[in-house]
Amino acid sequence: MTATDRSLELINAAAQAAADKLAHDVIAYDVSDVLSITDAFLLASAPNDRQVKSIVDEIEERLSKDLGAKPVRREGDREARWVLLDYVDIVVHVQHSEERVFYALERLWKDCPELELPADAKATRGKAEEHTKLRAEEDAAEFGEPR
Numbered sequence: 001m002t003a004t005d006r007s008l009e010l011i012n013a014a015a016q017a018a019a020d021k022l023a024h025d026v027i028a029y030d031v032s033d034v035l036s037i038t039d040a041f042l043l044a045s046a047p048n049d050r051q052v053k054s055i056v057d058e059i060e061e062r063l064s065k066d067l068g069a070k071p072v073r074r075e076g077d078r079e080a081r082w083v084l085l086d087y088v089d090i091v092v093h094v095q096h097s098e099e100r101v102f103y104a105l106e107r108l109w110k111d112c113p114e115l116e117l118p119a120d121a122k123a124t125r126g127k128a129e130e131h132t133k134l135r136a137e138e139d140a141a142e143f144g145e146p147r
Contacts, residue, residue: 014062023051023094
């Protein structure tokens with residue numbers, strides 16, 4: 001079994017929306033062979049809670065407006081550390097970068113086929129690592145050697 005055309009349409013729209021809101025490390029997996037409850041997972045992350053919320057809002061708005069899809073379940077709103085949007089055909093996980101590293105969902109689904117995503121979404125790969133490195137350099141400069 002493989003992801004349906006509808007699932008792929010939703011995944012691509014959600015991935016593009018996430019990329020448009022500067023999400024980090026957007027990736028999607030076809031989980032249809034191992035889960036009966038959904039066809040695909042989309043993972044995305046952001047370095048702060050406000051950006052997580054912004055990404056989630058954009059995904060919801062885009063899927064609703066463009067594809068008439070509304071999530072049947074939304075979890076994790078208050079803290080905006082990890083928000084899950086369940087569209088039945090797909091499940092979207094938008095995580096704070098720290099949660100993404102800690103829970104490492106990619107390890108759970110690494111045996112599932114990775115889905116092809118729009119170029120903008122693919123360009124987000126490695127952004128979390130770049131952001132962490134940049135922050136470390138900024139912190140070092142701010143708290144570094146006295147002048």
